[in-house]
Amino acid sequence: MSILGAMIIVPANAQWNTWHTTQAISGGFGLLGSIVESAERKKAMEIWEREKVQYQPTFKKVQDEAKQLEIEEKWQDCLEKYEEVSKLNCDYGYTDQKAISTKITSLYEKAGRTEEGPSVVNNKSVTLPDYSNYRFTLQNPITKGKKDNTSTKIVRVSCSDTETRIELECEASFPNFDVCIMPGTYIKAKGSGKLKLSAVENITTSPTNTRIPWPYQKLRFALLFPALPASAEVFELIEPSSDWKFKDIRCK
Numbered sequence: 040m041s042i043l044g045a046m047i048i049v050p051a052n053a054q055w056n057t058w059h060t061t062q063a064i065s066g067g068f069g070l071l072g073s074i075v076e077s078a079e080r081k082k083a084m085e086i087w088e089r090e091k092v093q094y095q096p097t098f099k100k101v102q103d104e105a106k107q108l109e110i111e112e113k114w115q116d117c118l119e120k121y122e123e124v125s126k127l128n129c130d131y132g133y134t135d136q137k138a139i140s141t142k143i144t145s146l147y148e149k150a151g152r153t154e155e156g157p158s159v160v161n162n163k164s165v166t167l168p169d170y171s172n173y174r175f176t177l178q179n180p181i182t183k184g185k186k187d188n189t190s191t192k193i194v195r196v197s198c199s200d201t202e203t204r205i206e207l208e209c210e211a212s213f214p215n216f217d218v219c220i221m222p223g224t225y226i227k228a229k230g231s232g233k234l235k236l237s238a239v240e241n242i243t244t245s246p247t248n249t250r251i252p253w254p255y256q257k258l259r260f261a262l263l264f265p266a267l268p269a270s271a272e273v274f275e276l277i278e279p280s281s282d283w284k285f286k287d288i289r290c291k
Contacts, residue, residue, distance in 0.1 A: 040191055040209065040218055040283045091131040098127045114149040121146060125253050129214045140211075140255040157241050157249040162259035165206055165241050173197040173204070174269075180289040189283050193276075194259065198290050203234070203264040205276060205288075211251035211258075218258065219245045224278045226264045228271035228290070238263040 105120035125139045147159050155161065170176045175198040191209040198204075203226060209218060222244045225233040236244075242260035243249045251258050267274055267290055276285040 040189070040220060040278060040281070087131075091133075094127060094131060095133065098124065098131070098133050101127065112149075114146060115151070118143065118146040118150045118152070122252075126214075129254065136253075137255040140253040143253055144256055157243070157258060157260070158252070160251060160256050160258050161241060162208075162257065165259045165261050167197075170197055173199045175291060177289055181285060181287060191283070193285060193288060196288060196290060198267055200269070201266055202237070203267050203274075203290070205262045205264070206259065207262065208257050208259045209251075211254050211256050213254055214252065216251040216254070216256075217248035218251065219243050219248045220260075220262065221245050221278050221280065223280075224262065224276070226267065226274050226276050228267050228274035231268050231271060231274070234265045234267070236262060236264060 101120055101123045105117055105124055108117035108120055111117075121139060121143050125136070125143060128134060128136050128139055144160060147153055147161075152159050153161055153163065176195065177197075178195050179193070180196045181193055189209075190212075191207055193205060194208050195206040196204070197206075205226075220236065220239055220242055222236060224236045227233050240261040240263070241249075242258065249258065249260075262276075272289070272291040273287050274290050276288060278284070
């Protein structure tokens, strides 16, 4: 899976600190030499620290407004306020970002925004109401890539005589986390040859990207392929030109 991220000053950890910010800022100055890098980093850190103090009252005010709107059940306004809270927190790291992102995700449905598609992490659309038409269905057939090179996990595999359905889940690492699937992605089992991607659900294929707005939000999506041989017991899922690979996925 291809991942494209918008540039941000501070990485989206659950709780940021000065070390994280220093690391993020220092990466852009390596070619200027260590002396210039140190001076620029120090200057950038000073600016960031001043801004953090400057905007802290604003963060607290918006956070309190968001909580009040939640009490009043004004869901759309509440969602917009929590998104303001999240933006400030991603920039300056006032509190636990995971809790804010979880709150935002829970408000999508209450605010009536569940039909807006992947841009608001529309995960329910991927889970089918009935899997009885598949000869084999298994949740969590494996949990991660062979080389621990992806946080994406396979949630469910379903096999029929006409298709192979793979449901996956990925988590955003930073704001405006863009993901997509390469069209050449394929599955392969012993004796099957490469079976190319035939359709996707709740995610886009390259060059179009699907955006996950906030850190720690999860996107559930499905990849559809032609049917595997009925004799196949395990298969692999490969996205060419990337490190995104899964091996030994159970299908029987």
